[in-house]
Amino acid sequence: MEKEEIAAYKKAGEIVKEAHELSKKKLKVGTNLFDFSEEIESAIKKKGGFPAFPINLSVNNVAAHYTPSFESEDVLEENAVIKVDIGVHVDGYICDTAETIDFSGKQTEMVNATKEALEAAVKLVKEETELGVIGEKIQKIIKGKGFNPIQNLSGHGVQQYDAHTYPTIPNIANNDTKVLEDDMAIAIEPFATDGQGFVKEGSQAEIFQMEEKKPLRGREARKIIDFIEEEYSTLPFAERWVQRDLEMSEFSRKIGLRELMQKKCIGAFPLLKEDEEKTVTQAETTLLLNEGKVIRLY
Numbered sequence: 001m002e003k004e005e006i007a008a009y010k011k012a013g014e015i016v017k018e019a020h021e022l023s024k025k026k027l028k029v030g031t032n033l034f035d036f037s038e039e040i041e042s043a044i045k046k047k048g049g050f051p052a053f054p055i056n057l058s059v060n061n062v063a064a065h066y067t068p069s070f071e072s073e074d075v076l077e078e079n080a081v082i083k084v085d086i087g088v089h090v091d092g093y094i095c096d097t098a099e100t101i102d103f104s105g106k107q108t109e110m111v112n113a114t115k116e117a118l119e120a121a122v123k124l125v126k127e128e129t130e131l132g133v134i135g136e137k138i139q140k141i142i143k144g145k146g147f148n149p150i151q152n153l154s155g156h157g158v159q160q161y162d163a164h165t166y167p168t169i170p171n172i173a174n175n176d177t178k179v180l181e182d183d184m185a186i187a188i189e190p191f192a193t194d195g196q197g198f199v200k201e202g203s204q205a206e207i208f209q210m211e212e213k214k215p216l217r218g219r220e221a222r223k224i225i226d227f228i229e230e231e232y233s234t235l236p237f238a239e240r241w242v243q244r245d246l247e248m249s250e251f252s253r254k255i256g257l258r259e260l261m262q263k264k265c266i267g268a269f270p271l272l273k274e275d276e277e278k279t280v281t282q283a284e285t286t287l288l289l290n291e292g293k294v295i296r297l298y
């Protein structure tokens with residue numbers, strides 16, 4: 001890895017750390033999640049970073065991909081178990097991280113299960129470690145605490161302007177014999193639950209990502225895709241960002257986004273949920289493998 005690249009990753013790590021500190025200070029029962037998201041994301045920009053994806057504030061049985069819509073009235077509810085998943089990039093180099101905050105006071109064990117699984121997984125990170133071995137460790141720790149790892153969510157590589165790339169880092173023993181290699185940047189993210197350990201897609205989506213630029217019929221769709229490419233490149237974005245920053249009527253925006261979805265120019269990240277009444281916790285950090293050394297960014 002080039003020096004400049006490592007420096008950018010490290011700066012992203014520092015900014016993300018401050019963002020988590022700020023969120024722990026600001027998040028309280030009753031906090032408006034739209035205002036909170038905007039505040040955290042603008043703090044990231046003020047420090048010279050950029051959100052690598054919209055802040056994810058998934059609560060209780062929602063494991064991932066919730067971010068508030070524009071001017072949403074959603075507030076942090078009593079007893080919420082909230083996963084604060086924040087990604088920051090500097091020049092496209094991404095640090096992807098998550099912490100769980102338990103406002104119920106009842107899920108300390110489940111919160112600790114993902115924290116401990118993450119720490120144990122981090123200790124295994126070096127060249128030649130098999131991916132399946134990391135998953136096996138995560139599974140063993142989470143199971144040992146009496147919970148299930150979520151089998152269809154996994155860690156992942158990151159690359160410049162690519163938030164989810166090879167390798168896939170499992171949260172279960174899947175016997176994958178592919179190995180970690182020098183020059184990789186990887187995010188490890190164990191999820192634990194008292195549910196079955198399998199998430200399903202919900203119908204709601206607030207987060208999208210450019211897939212491919214194609215010829216478009218509508219003026220609205222063309223305007224939006226040009227804006228997306230310019231502002232977010234190939235990284236995930238929130239509809240609320242488009243609404244906030246691109247001057248366009250709600251009607252035009254809906255028409256444009258619909259065409260972009262239909263033509264698969266953009267893809268959606270629907271909410272990912274465990275069963276109702278169940279709880280999910282998550283812990284995540286990003287690491288670099290560089291010339292025999294492991295650099296933990298967060």
Ligand code: CO
Pocket residue numbers: 096097155156187189284
């Ligand atoms: Co991640």
